[in-house]
Amino acid sequence: MQSSHNSFEEIYAVCNLSIVPVRTEPNDKAEMCTQLLFGESFIISKFTEDGKWAYIQNLTDDYFGWIDAKQYKSVSKEYVETLHKNPTPVSKGLFGIMKGHRKIFPVLMGSLLPMYNNGQVRIDDEIYVFEGEYTYPAKGTPSDIEKTAKFYLFSPYLWGGKTHYGIDCSGLVQQVFMFNGYKLPRDSSKQEEMGMAIAFGMHKKGDLAFFHNVTGRVIHVGIVLDHDLIIHASGEVRIDKLDEVGIYNLDKKQYSHKLHSLKRVLSTDFL
Numbered sequence: 328m329q330s331s332h333n334s335f336e337e338i339y340a341v342c343n344l345s346i347v348p349v350r351t352e353p354n355d356k357a358e359m360c361t362q363l364l365f366g367e368s369f370i371i372s373k374f375t376e377d378g379k380w381a382y383i384q385n386l387t388d389d390y391f392g393w394i395d396a397k398q399y400k401s402v403s404k405e406y407v408e409t410l411h412k413n414p415t416p417v418s419k420g421l422f423g424i425m426k427g428h429r430k431i432f433p434v435l436m437g438s439l440l441p442m443y444n445n446g447q448v449r450i451d452d453e454i455y456v457f458e459g460e461y462t463y464p465a466k467g468t469p470s471d472i473e474k475t476a477k478f479y480l481f482s483p484y485l486w487g488g489k490t491h492y493g494i495d496c497s498g499l500v501q502q503v504f505m506f507n508g509y510k511l512p513r514d515s516s517k518q519e520e521m522g523m524a525i526a527f528g529m530h531k532k533g534d535l536a537f538f539h540n541v542t543g544r545v546i547h548v549g550i551v552l553d554h555d556l557i558i559h560a561s562g563e564v565r566i567d568k569l570d571e572v573g574i575y576n577l578d579k580k581q582y583s584h585k586l587h588s589l590k591r592v593l594s595t596d597f598l
Contacts, residue, residue: 423459
C-alpha cells in the first residue's frame with residue numbers, strides 16, 4: 328500500500344495500548360495486515376471523512392495501513408525524533424504490566440518501552456511504570472536467533488499477528504530478528520529482498536528460507552535450524568524438515584511449501 332497525503336500536517340503518534348490491529352482498508356471487517364504493539368511510533372497522514380479511521384506509516388518498519396482513530400496517543404515531532412536517536416528497550420517476557428494513570432494493562436513480548444528510565448516509560452507527557460523483563464536488542468548469534476524463535480513455539484498462526492497470542496510467518500521472522508538487533512521488513516516478499524543469496528547445502532542456522540506459490544510469488548518464510556530443520560508459523564509455530572523441494576510437514580508426512588530461495592541476513596562475524 329502506498330502512502331498518500333492530504334492538506335493537513337502529519338500527526339506523530341505512539342501506540343499506547345497493548346495491541347492495535349492495522350487493516351488494509353478503513354473498516355472493522357477489513358483484513359488485518361499487521362499489528363501495532365505498545366510503544367511503536369507512527370505517522371498519521373490522513374483520516375477518513377468521518378474521522379473514524381487514520382492512515383498510518385509505522386516508523387519501526389515503514390508499513391502502511393489503517394487504524395481506529397481512537398487507538399493512539401498524539402505526540403510531538405520532537406519527541407519522536409528524540410526517541411529514534413536513542414536505544415529503546417523491548418519487553419522480553421511473555422508479558423509485562425504497564426501501570427498508567429487510572430489504568431493497568433498487559434504489554435506483550437516485543438513491545439517497545441519508549442524513553443525508559445528506572446522502571447518508568449514516557450510517552451510525551453504521559454508516564455507509565457513498567458513491571459517485567461526487558462532487553463536492549465543487540466546483534467545476536469545464530470544460537471541467539473534459535474533460542475528466541477523457539478520461545479514462540481506453538482503460538483497459534485494469525486494472519487497479520489506479531490505476538491504469542493497469534494503470529495504469522497513474516498511476523499515471527501521480523502520479531503525474532505528485531506530481538507537480535509536486525510531490522511527486517513514486515514512481509515515475506517520484502518524480507519526475501521534482504522541479505523545474501525545462499526545455495527541449498529550451504530545454508531546454516533539463522534539463515535532465512537523463502538517459499539513460493541504456483542505463480543512463483545514468495546508467500547512464506549521460516550528460519551533455518553541445524554540438521555536441515557526449519558522453524559516457521561503454519562497453523563502454529565512449529566519445526567519441520569527442510570530439503571531442496573521445500574518444507575516437509577513431519578506430522579502430515581507431506582510437503583506444505585515449495586522452496587524459493589535461501590538468504591543470509593546475519594553478520595558473517597557469527598558464521
